Amino acid sequence: MSNSLFSLPLTPGIPVNGETGTYPIGRIFCVGRNYAAHAAEMGHEVDREAPFYFTKSAANAVLTGAEVAYPPGTENFHYEMELAxxxxxxxxxxxQSEAWEAVYAYGCALDMTRRxxxxxxxxxxxxxxxxxxxxNAAVFAPLTKVTDWSPDDGKRIHLSVxxxxxxxxxxxxxxxxxxEIICHLSKYYHLRPGDLIMTGTPAGVGPVVAGDEITGGIDGLDPIQLSLTAAE
Known part of the structure; x- marks a missing residue:
């Protein structure tokens, strides 16, 4: 029996293709400036010495198909399409071999940003x-297990508004x-099931407004979709 003073909102589990259970969201790590063209459009050069990271809270995660309100405090809300x-x-x-063995699944994700x-x-x-x-700014589509998909170089990543x-x-x-990301990040964290890593976004980021519909995809993975409604 819980002795908590109050209840917290439930964090969604991410559906996994071929499984009845869902993937629980623990920590969300995000790789910054991991596409050279995106770094350039943001006015930066890529740091080629090592990747760097920021985090998102599991409580701020939603699943594809969500309708979310335009967030407060911003006039420049951006989309970023990512492989998670x-x-x-x-x-x-x-x-290197342990890094590959640690991956359970892949999926499409959106890193929404008050730019x-x-x-x-x-x-x-x-x-x-x-x-x-x-x-509501970490958006996840259903996951596909490593036995059914691999991150080959030629696979297209794209987003439309x-x-x-x-x-x-x-x-x-x-x-x-x-x-390389897992090898580096695991020097600083004991990575575990439930950890998600968003691997960065390509060039072409930009603003969206209330009423916009965002759709994106990566070849062979379930697509992602997010609708923006008016600010609350």
Whole structure:
């Protein structure tokens, strides 16, 4: 019997193709500037010494098909289409082979961003939380297990707003590959089942407004969709 003073909202589990159970969302790690063209459009060069990260709260995750309100405090809300990977076994200080073995599944994801707040805080050398860890701003489509899909370089990653293509690239443009990300991140965290890693977005990010419909996909994975409603 719980002795909690109050209840918290339930965090959604992500459907997994071929499974009746869902993947529980634990921690959400996000790789920054992992496509060179996107880094350039944001006015930065890629840091080729090591990947870097920010995080999103599991409480801010929603599933594809959601309708969410335009968030408060921003006038420049951006989409970012990403490949997400789901960890399926504990791993720490992983070798390359251990990194691949730790991946349970892949899926499409959206990293929604209050860009004006992110830039404001970044320019003051402050954390990005106000820009990145936004309510309903980590969006996940159903996952596909590693036995049924692989992140081959030629696979297309794309996003449209109101059926107009805005992002269009391939996974070949990932600077830090899946195994490299896991090897590096696992030097600093004991990665475990429930951990999700969003691997970065290609060029073409931009603003959306209330009434817009965002759709995206990666070849061979379930597509993703998000609708924006008026601010509350």
């Amino acid at each position: 990977l789901a960890i399926g076994k504990p791993v720490f200080q992983a070798t 004006d707040l992110q830039i404001r805080e970044r320019n003051k050398q402050r954390p990005w939380d106000l820009g990145k860890d936004v309510e 109101n059926k107009e293509t805005r992002q269009n690239a391939t996974l070949a443009e990932l600077i830090w590959k899946i195994d």
